[in-house]
Amino acid sequence: MVRWLVTLSLGVVLLLGLFWSLQTTEKAKVPAAKVDAGSALEQVAWSSFPKPHNGAASLAQWADALRQSGIYYRRNPAKRQVRFGNYLTTMGKMAALTDQLAAQAALGDLDGLLHHLQAHTTLFRSVGSDGKGHVLATGYYEPLLHGARRADNRNRYPIYKRPKDLIEIHIQDFHPDLPKKKLRGRLEGKRLKPYYSRSQIDQYGKLSGRGLELVWVDDSVDLFFLQVQGSGRVALPDGSTMRVGYADANGQPYHSIGKFLIQQGEVAKEDMSLPVLRTWLADHPQRVDEVLNKNPSYVFFKEIKGGPYGNIGVALTAEHAIATDYRIFPRGAPALLVSEEPEFDSAKGPPKAWHPFARLVVNQDTGGAIRGPGRVDLFMGFGERAERIAGEMKQGGGALFFIAPKQLKHAPLAKPEPAKPASLWDRIKAWFGQLNGG
Template sequence: MRQVLRTGLVSAIALSGLASLAWLLPAPRPVTAKPMGGESAQAIAAATIAPLPPLTPREHWPDSPLTDDLLWQGDASAAQLRLLTAIAHSLSYLDTPAAAEAYANYPIEGVTRDRVRRSLQRFRTLVLTSASSAELQTAVQQEFQLYQSIGNDGEGKVHFTGYFEPTYAASRVPTAEYRYPLYRRPANLDEWVLPHPTRMELEGKDGLQSASGPLKGLELVWMRDRLEAFLVQVQGSARLRLTDGSFMSVGYAGRTEYDYVSLGRELINDGQVPAEGMTLERLLDFFAANPAALDDYIPRNDRFVFFRETAGGPPTGTFSVPVTAGRSIATDKAIMPPGALALITLDWPIPDADDTWQAMPISRYVLNQDTGGAIQGPGRVDIYVGSGDAAGAQAGQVNTDGQLFFLLLKQ
């Protein structure tokens, strides 16, 4: 697929909206014994491992290119630094009470917080002491056990998309042009009674009525387009270009407890756009021609995301650690081990000089450091590509099947 550039508002959204196709594409159904809609995380996990566990031990290394040869090619020091930085962030997460809680009753036998931590520490040592990708791979094969995701089909097929940190125009004060807020996390969010207020109750049908509800006074920054503000909630972070020329970054700070509802899927269900060939471009064309329809479709997604200013630092995933370009992935946190070391194999888009894209098979070490509303089941992975328009263009090309493995020290 070739990146399509458009002008004006739609162009800005097209580049940033491609940050993740996950919110647009229907999620593949996992292999489960019962539907997953509406259950708690524990119920989802229990459903997903019956009759097949989401991860299964594998004895043999996947038939793929040499794993992570870029760690010792070209600017190897930068590639290694990104990987080591991502490992450090995962180790930091594993020392938190949130990690202890996540692993307390983990549904996959043999996957414990201590084993994940020891695996990361040992892998870090191997990266620092290995002289080549081949040497690292040999050591990992000797010391680590592979656990493969069963994927969408029970046989390991995982669908990959890409996401990135977009840049939008915004204002620190409301104006006639900048009217749609992003909000800080309410101080008493943990005390809100379930079910939480719906999106309609929080911001109104038109997205402008928050002053009369619990979000009053929590406005962090204002955006000029409602769809852009919604896309930032879907992505969970953004880089904002303010009206005075300075930049501001915002990251995920919490959300209401509702299932994610895909805007694209709702349009398909209503017969507004065809399911076949559904693209972001087609969705944007629909709302450009029917702007009033936003008042109908956006309130259907009751999940509401809150933000904090991140002082220009890297975007933060839902495990409250920064994500690293090319090294952080998002999976279903109910079934995949948070913070753990993983190996992904897929066709990766590489830009050519003539503005086309070539798919190159890769095998890469990554860290499981994020999740997403549309990333559900053992057959979905979202890869964080980076920040800015170039990362957005590349992220938009990631829409392919591959394989996902987690690596743990042999017991």
């Protein structure tokens, strides 16, 4: 690892490439945010809190999810800060909060829990995508694939492990004025290049023959959606099941293939869902590679025991764990999601109705497409029901609340002044002069 850092310091083109890549690919991946971690949440009165629909069984599951967050908080220094909008608390206080709420929830008394919340916690609400608190709620699930540990005529599509030549760059390591972003790439001579895209990996075999094949599966579309979900199970020929979880990604921007088909006029926007998308791909096998390659992002996996695990490293609880933008929302925090869920009247086909719900959940995951204060993804679990619900959910007009300890420190985020292009250019040249002894 030291060797590539030395190489990194030798070329001006490298950091310039990184910088301009950041300005282009990151903007493509993450639209310019109008809010930051300080303005994404606003403190609200408990009178604005919708009464949750959690019954006794659901409260028990919420308690399980809270205990998992407690594990996460205790892995970190007790005094490490956790931000709720313009307020701060600590990991230690969050661990105590999740313990208290888990104990209350385990009693199965919703009214008693709500009384405890109002007396001992502080409530925040996401400002949403419109500044009025509206969020778009989608769902995700743990898919089941079929495969084998060795390739054969049926199982021809590899799930890859993390390549050793995948390099992660923390841009702010070069200077505190640069954005707090990460880039991934690979060394080619003395230059850092973007890591291989989906088409380079799947169609041009850039990773084949390197011993990176974790397991082989029988369907390229299933493999694509495994990467979208981030974890899953693979049924093996001997009857056993292998669980795989997220290990890393190639750093290329995430592009929605559903959005691409809508833009091409192939599917109407109001009709788009996971089942509709799968049907279109099945009906157009000659275009599968073309469409999948519109998303250059690629996910690498590792075999896991238990799980699935979210981005805070704890097991997710079905229907009670959410994924949000980790840059602006507190990891592991208790929350309440207000949205709608579908009702089906047949084994196949679209929902016959949608029903509102307000559910206590916990913020334990993130996702490449989950960006900004107006997005939340609800983990539905494993199985056909989970896939059907997750595949249909894309409900706007919801709300997302977060629950914090009672005592908080008021600490608004300072608004950094944007660097002028000319002065930034001068600083980049100066940094490389220092790196090269000039």
